[in-house]
Amino acid sequence: SCIYLNHYNYSGNKGAIDELISKPIQLMGSTNPFLEFDLAYARYSGTDAEKLRILLSADCGLTFPIEIYNKSGLDIDGNTLTTYGSISTSFFPSDSSQWRTERIDLSAYNMDSVILKFEATNGYGNNLFLDNIYIYNYPPINITSSISDASCFGGSEGAIQLTIEGGFPP
Secondary structure, three states, X not given: OOEEEOOOOOOOOOOOEEEEEXXXXXXXXXXXXXXXXXXXXXXXXXXXXXXXXXXXXXXXXXXXXXXXXXXXXXXXXXXEOOOOOEOOOOOOOOOHHHOEEEEXXXXXXXXXXEEEEEEEEOOXXXXXXXXXXXXXEOOOOEEEEEEEOOOOOXXXXXXXXXXXXXXOOO
């Protein structure tokens, strides 16, 4: 199951806003917090499109002054919400290639408690799907190397070995 925003059938309600508001999330003490979620969206036409923003509140949800994500179905400078192009029918993702994982660094918001608001604006376009919404605390990436020089210029026995720890899973 996932969150399904039926923007295809909003007939006449262009600009209507749907919101999903989280419970308070403790970020204080997190060394490398990230918000991660999957989305699927296909624009209905070249001129009508939805918009998704994610806003952050540090005052128990009274205000949401911090925008941490803003994408539209219209491709503005490569900042697109679209995961499947444009179609003229009601969009329902049918395989994993129509989904994309988004990852947002929250380390700048290492506050006691935050609330996230997913805000989807109807553009009189098509359906939007959200799934697998997680907050992760990934350890920073640590790279160590070991170098063995070639015995002489042009030799082929030199080697470099890299060990990578932390960060996101493969």
